[in-house]
Amino acid sequence: MALTDAIVEMEDISIEFPGVKALQHVDFRLFPGEIHTLMGENGAGKSTLIKALTGVYKIDGGSIAVAGEPRMFTGTADAQSAGISTVYQEVNLCDNLTVGENVMLGHEIRGAFGINWRKTNEAAREALVGLGLGHLDPKQPLSSISLALQQLVAISRAMVAKSKVLILDEPTSSLDANEVEGLFGVMRRLRDQGVAILFVSHFLDQVYAISDRMTVLRNGEFVGEYLTADLDRTQLISKMIGKDFGTLAALGSNRGRVAAPDATPFYSATDLGRKGSIDPVDIEVHAGEVVGLAGLLGSGRTELGRLIYGADRPDTGEVRIGGVSAEVHSPIAGLSKKIAFSTENRRDEGIIGDLTVRENLILAVQAERGWARPLSRREQKELCDKYLVELNVRPADPERPIKNLSGGNQQKVLLGRWLATNPELIVLDEPTRGIDIGAKAEIQEAIAALAESGMSVVFISSELEEVVRLSERIVVLKDHRKIGELVNGPDVTAETIVDLIATEGSAA
Amino acid sequence: MSTASTTPARSRDRSLLGTIIHQPYIWAVVALVLLLVINLVKDPGYLGVAVNPTTGNLSGNLIDLLRASAPVMMIAVGMTLVIATRGIDLSVGSVMAVSGAVSMEFMSNAGDGSVGTALAAAGLALAISAGLGAINGVLVSIVGLQPFITTLITMLAGRGLAKVITAGQNTSATNEPFRWIANGTVLGFPVVFVIAGVIVAIVAVFIRRSALGLMIESIGINPKAARMAGIRPIGILISVYVVSGILAGVAGIFSVASVMTVEVSKTGLAAEMDAILAVVIGGTSLAGGKFSLTGSVIGALLIATLDKTIVFLSIPSEATPAFKAAVIVVICLLQSQRVRALFARRRAKAAPTDPGAGSPRPTAPRKESVPA
């Protein structure tokens, strides 16, 4: 396959949004039969480059050629008809359709009397089996399966379209190890069939495990194109962030810092639970303490976080805040008790896309004050000035619609939204999911600093190393119940947690 | 405007004209001006306003136009808020009929033509309108019914209620102060328009000076995220439907006061369509979210102008629905994203950017072989 012609060739691509140069003179080539990773920090321009290719964004300069022909697509659908399928960072499927309908959308098999649903569902099943998802029933509603499985359904859908180019933007961010391995198997099979795969991921291990080549972007500029084998991790990271790896390695660990045991915890709950969501749990969080919630996807870690905030209404349990009995049955109740919750589902439950960064940032503070007492222009400006700088939001333009920001920067704005309410306890659900290593480090540092300043933190992450690095105590969950609690120390590692989950599993 | 060419591209043009040109309702403004021009061509004295020697009131086509736009304006403003929350209020026309029926029935029974009776009738009508709005709001927010279905029910039930109130009759009443609401003038302006303007201003200030606007938009754009941010949707939804109900009640009073008769099967008939059109013409998306009260007011003015122009130009009544539809379709087309994008592309072609400018790009090793 050596010396094949590129199937996608983008040269000298520039895109400018009002006030921002999103891409400047970027080159990118994709060959049939390769897995090519696009690397860069959040806001480096990875998503923008993909959108330039698929025609979602109009390019202001440069040229795009597909299979040697100059092309200019008008959008995802147009690109797809030319054999370029995209699976975006956030799952983009129809919740109210079935799995099969989603897989086959636009490729339904037609008979004499319109769509032949039996054949369509069979085809969907075949596509799913090809991904190792034979256990999924094409007829079940999409909304009934987990986010991770929905991601795989999105990939199945792209494969049904018989694409020559498959763009996977953060496909693994919500998958567990087994699912990732299954996906990689399929990706390799597709590569061997000659499909060109463009892959975006923040998991360095995965990048090195799967990709053949990589293109690195930084701040919208082209840094270089490398064979994966030629570039080790340290070099890659320093190319991505433009500085030495040493600063990253120095990221402080909080482990072992334990709050005074006799103090009244800021938050304590006994038998906190909700039917069908999580079995009754006891949990306490002291001031200045980081409590990690560890567990696999679907273990109930998110559900517990939501109960603490009041996003869902608990139906059992007693909550005490600062030693005083309290009812936290709604988000606004949580806010008024100085609890904040940053969701893992940034797009659906986090950002208000059409509103500006400023409006998104002040929203929770405003909701807590009520509609009748609006924040003044000056107060709004102060909040924006403070958090956009503190959290290093790029671009730091408060009047830009938040949907135009990259995922990591949206996450920072959301973090700012909650910090602006001056919470005593903040529940962070996957705050680092789907964002690059640079922003991840910034957010981890921010969390450590928050705890240092006396705030209580409940930290939820699927990356066990991250949980171990940041937490004083770790609540381990499995199958919607709490199976143990670890006080962090030198002998606690990610392995310890994995072992606990594994042994508890066999006992239960 | 004059600084536009010298300042960098990112700085926004802050002049009034510049602001208006970038609004989604710009085409509605253009259409409005165009309609007035067409009328002027037919009759150069169209815009003239003079004091009527017999009645002593100011009179003229513009006055009629402002008067006719007042009821549409009221329901369009209410509809804007409802639509912004991802809802729709189909019941506004029926609420107009109920409000009209209540006020007429009350005054016809009260018998005297005093200001007190007029105020009591209006108050009672508005209270009942607010009640109907509250029913919509509760069904949508607490019970969780779809707004379309909910307000469709109140639309049917409302007109039935209006018929029950007047026993199916077109009820008339005599009350000079009440009649004055729709037919009188203050400082030359029609009272209805002044009242409508004041109400729009109050609503606008109330919505935009408080955080209600922000919260309504949040709920409309992403209800889940809004709730997670601590916004209580129930209260806001109920208030929005109540406001829509009250404004429809006001529109009903305007409507019946004009002729001092409620026509139970005709008062407010199809008014919801005019309101929805005004909102859409004004640039608020039916999908909810960002809204523009100014746009809806302009939309209402446009619809009233359109109705009046049709009569003024003696367009045969068979052709009026088609004429009205054509104008509205053209405006909606011009506002659509695609058509706007088309225009933008045209403009971009006319003035090509220089792709060669900028910093030299970083060079990087390029591997010509592809691993298999």
Added chain:
Amino acid sequence: MFTTAQVRRIAAVAVAGAMAISLAACSGGSGSGSTDSAGSGSGDGELTTVGFVAVGPEGGWRTANEQNIQDSFSKENGFDLKYAPATNGDQNSQITAFTSFIDEGVDAIILSATEATGWDSVLKRAQEAEIPVVLLDRGIEPNDPSLYTSHIAPDNVGISASAAEWANAQFPSGAKYVVLEGPPGLSVVNDRNKGWDSTIDANFTKLESQSANWSTEDAKSVFETILKANNNDVQLVFAQNDEMGLGAALAVEEAGLKPGTDVKIITIDGTKAALEALAAGRLSFVAEYNPLFGDTAIGVVKDALDGKTVESDIVVPSVTFDSPAAATEALPTRKY
């Protein structure tokens, strides 16, 4: 609205074979009709079931008409009337009601259509089910008398022609006039235009013909603009119903003119409100469109059920009021 005694008297006259009846006939007749009519129905004291596909509340005329029908087809007269008004004047709801009456197997159906077209298929179904159908007021288009038993209505063409005759007499040297019509396409609108246009003298100038949707409010708004567009140079308004005529009068007053003097207004229907306005000089001519023909309808239904031949087109006679005095005289007995 009507006492039972009155209804019986009206019914009695109808049974006596009077196909056409004016209001004056109310005073005639005897009280012997009830047993008579029950006997000639479906017999054995059983009630004759009649489905009434109606328009529902629309205005004074319609209310009077439907009340009159309901009062006429009473239990005392041997009928079980099922009243099905349309939902907001929607023809679909009427067709639905019509078909369900066929499915129920009623003895007869009386239909006041909201629109003239679109009735062919359901009328055929009724025919197949051998259910006689009597059309009230509005006819059907295309008019196929084989599809229905009888059509009872006042003569729209004749009524508007009589209005035009009055106008011809009032303005021997012609005048500039405006027509305010109902929603375009309705057969009643077409008929009233037809009668007027064919009778009005050639020296009259029609400035404009606009729809005001039968509504006072719309008519006021439409006519105020027409007055402005013509610099108040309008001598005559032909309003196709009372409500629109009253709206036009308001617009005339608003413009500082005097209705009846500066602008003469003709209306059709003859509701109480219009006669009051005529008595006060605000309207100039009111042509009645007689709504009271329940008795005629009873006669037709009975004859049809008894297998007798029925005339397919029955005209209900109407009167006209051309002066305040005539209106004042008629007002005390005006029921609608």
